[in-house]
Amino acid sequence: MTKISRRTLFKGAGAASLAALASPALAEDKVKVGFIFLGPIGDYGWTWAHNKGRMQIDTELGDKVETIYVENVAEDASAIPVIRDLAQQGCKLIFTTSYGYMDQTVQVAGEFPDVKFEHCTGFKRADNVATYNSKFHEGRAVLGTIAGKLSKSGVLGYLGSYKVPEVVLGVNSFALAAQKQNPAATVKLVMIDSWFDPPKEAAATETLINLGCDIVTTHTDSPGPLQILEQKGLHGFGQGADMSTFAPNAHLTAIEDIWGPYYVERTKALLDGSWKSIDTWDGFKEGTVVISAYSKDVTPEAAAEADKVQAGYKAGTYNIFTGPIYDQTGALKVKEGDVIADADLAVMDWFVKGVESAS
Amino acid sequence: MSLDFIIAAIITVVGLTTPILLAGLGELVVEKSGVLNLGVEGMMLVGAISGFGVTVFTFNPWLGVLGAAAGGAAASMLFAVLVLQLNSNQVATGLALTIFGTGLSSLLGLSFTGRIIVPFLSVFPDWLAKDPVWRLFFGHSPIVYFAILMIPLTSWFLKSTRAGLILRAVGENDLSAHSIGYSVVGVRYAAIAFGGAMAGIGGCYFSMVITPMWAEKMTAGRGWIALALVVFAGWRTGRLLAGAYFFGILMALELYAKASGFSFLPSQFWAAMPYAMTVVALSFISSRGTAGANAPACLGKPFLPSS
Incomplete structure (x- = not known):
């Protein structure tokens, strides 16, 4: 190297x-x-x-x-x-x-x-x-399940970076999963226009907490929000990697990105000459998305529900984007039983019902 | 809106304001001495890692703050030698200091990544900060009180002390100050060191109070806002305090507006606000024809007594 x-x-x-x-x-x-x-x-x-x-x-x-x-x-x-x-x-x-x-x-x-x-x-x-x-959004469905089960206020915070499909999918996946556990759950969304700005992430977390959120999940890259949640005795999730060292009590679990198997596979393809230009979008099933160990504050009921989601994704029997899905105005966007296709997910630009956002 | 809600919002504003207030106050003194140091962002980062590092080793946040001040001042001395001794261009050297400080802090921080410290929060007994109203007065990090205390102290120093008068004389007319026997270079060294120390303390507010950890580039551009703040304040300490809180309130308003679902203004507008307001303030000052009275006359000019 x-x-x-x-x-x-x-x-x-x-x-x-x-x-x-x-x-x-x-x-x-x-x-x-x-x-x-x-x-x-x-x-x-x-x-x-x-x-x-x-x-x-x-x-x-x-x-x-x-x-x-x-x-x-x-x-x-x-x-x-x-x-x-x-x-x-x-x-x-x-x-x-x-x-x-x-x-x-x-x-x-x-x-x-x-x-x-x-x-x-x-x-x-x-x-x-x-x-x-x-498919980070598959992981978000697990976080949403835990958040919906554990939240006392039913008001969840989501700290986003930019309104790009990856973040939109994360927000919707999180909200839909939380609403399956608590139909009244709402998600307050703040976009901070950066992937990495610890002071702004911290201030935004304080803001969400002050507006009633007792669980905040982040789609920005620093552990700053978790440290604020730790100080306030509230809960959140790690982003990209297990961040429990930064907030031992606040950290419930994390979405881990596992790229190794893909990198090895593609390098092997290069070596044996079978490399082709393809588009790969892997999730739980392929092992690209992994959920860290649950903390002690994840109740057995919440853990059981979260495991169900993980198992469903691995078996290919679960999809959070299954209708009926309503948009923010309450209009029906996906009919009962219909599933949003991957191609449509990749360009999704609207939020589901229960998401309170400025854009 | 309950009292608790308002007080929690004010505490967020204080957190957003304190670093830029400290760094801005330091830069104000530097500029009053006739030197423009654009390296605030770099010095803040060096201060952030110095404060964090010292706290990790000593378990003492007070020493950490001293370390941050020392780190910021040490970084500023590099700038000082170049612009005062070698008469290099202040704008270019300041920008270089920002780049250097960013790199140096990343290098120093390599071994601190992933570590945490106990946040340097209120040192008052818990019962004092229990009641929300009392928390407003007793619930902050000591650095917050230091920042507020430094405003009248600096104001008094600049207006009412002999040393402050000399510093301003050096900034307004370096050749005259030199001709009556004051050490222009010496005064500017001291001012730059003070500016560096204040930026360092401002920087450690990020790594020791808000998010007690080290992360590369964690100041995320606050040094530039501090620079804008000095101009916005028209080089006056009172206005600097007001301006810093005005900027802090703007930053918090953006977050509250978004989290409450208001979309009447695009987020780029909020992000540009501090700079836009600085331009507005500058235009306002200029239109009244008093711009010359506010900006130090020698700001940014090299001191060349022989020529």
Whole structure:
């Protein structure tokens, strides 16, 4: 494994050759796989989970494959030279692990037709660009089930980042699942216009608590909200990884993103020549979404209901987006028994009944 | 709206306001001495990790705050040497300090990721803060009282002490101050160090009080709001306090409006508010023709006594 930071990359044109010099001569025979990370690998969330997936390639295919990563890559034009640099260093497969690298990935992929690219959470594909994503909303259904069962006020808080399909699905999934346990449950939604802003996440959590929420779930990346909930003696959930160390009492459980098996599978496909540009959207069934151990504050009844949801997803018998589903105005959007198709979920832009939001 | 509700909202406002108030007050003194330090964000981050790190090792938040002040001041000295000794461009050097501080804090913070400390909250006995109204006065971190106390102290220092007068003289006309024997560079060193220490304490409010943890770039741009605040306040301490709370209330209003389901204004509008209000305030000051009276005359200019 060679570690390169963005700063070293930009030091000069010699960076690539320097990195090559630093690697053992043997590594030249190995196939290189590159990763572009949004945050620091120590963020205990999104990037941390992707890096764990990368390390699984090292563990399982370390004799044939060498992985390289660059962390803290901004989601703007500056990502282009970073991705290009990985390709020029000889990476045959490059994972770009955030939505904001979509156009940059497609652009660099056009320059390197022999290199395969995989873009996480996007929708633009090409002959050498595949896309992959995780059904985080399946995990949200488990959190919603627990929240609906445990909440005394029936008012739940949801801290969102932006109104993008992933977050909309999370909110709707959480609300629908909570309403199955407590039909009167409502979800107050605040979008903070950032994936990572601990002070604003903290203030937004205080606001939601003050407006009556006794359980707050976050769709932003820092453990800040959990720390506020810990101070107030209330509950919440971890995002992306088990965050119980930050809030031992407040942390009920967490959605963990498990990318390792997918990364290993795709790297194997590259090695045996079967790699194709596909769109993958895995969830509980494939093991991409995993729920952490429940804390002591999750009652046995709540745990049983939550397990039912998990088991249902794994068996393919449960889908939270099964009608009847009403929108915020109370209009029937999905008829009884109908299920929203994946293609429609991927572009969902409306909230279900019981979600109180500003947009 | 119950009393509890209003008081909880005010406490959120205090949390949003205190860091920018501290950093803004430090920057106000720096600018009064004629130096523009755009490195506030970087110094806040260095302060955040210094305060957190010292607290982890010593289990003493008071030492942590001292560590944050020392860290912020140390970072500011780098800027000071460059702009005062080598006469480098203040704007460019300040921006460099922000980038450097961000990187340095990330590096220092590597081994602290995933650790937590006990939040540095109220030091008053619990029974004092039980009643909601009393909580308003006794329920805050000591840093909050320090920030509020520093306002009249700084105001008094600038207006009524000899040292404060010299500092302002250096900021208004460095050559004249120099010609009557004051050390322009020495005064500016002291001012920059004070600004760095205050930014550091402001930064540690994030890592020690609001969310007692370390995370890269956790100040999330508050240093820039502090810079806007100084201009918004027209370089006056009283207005800085009012302005900081005005900005804090705006930030809290955004969250309350969204959480209550009001969508009368897009969120981008709220995010731009502090900066937009600064432009409005500047236009207002200029239209009254008093802009020159407020901004220190030597702000941002290098001190070149020989030329």
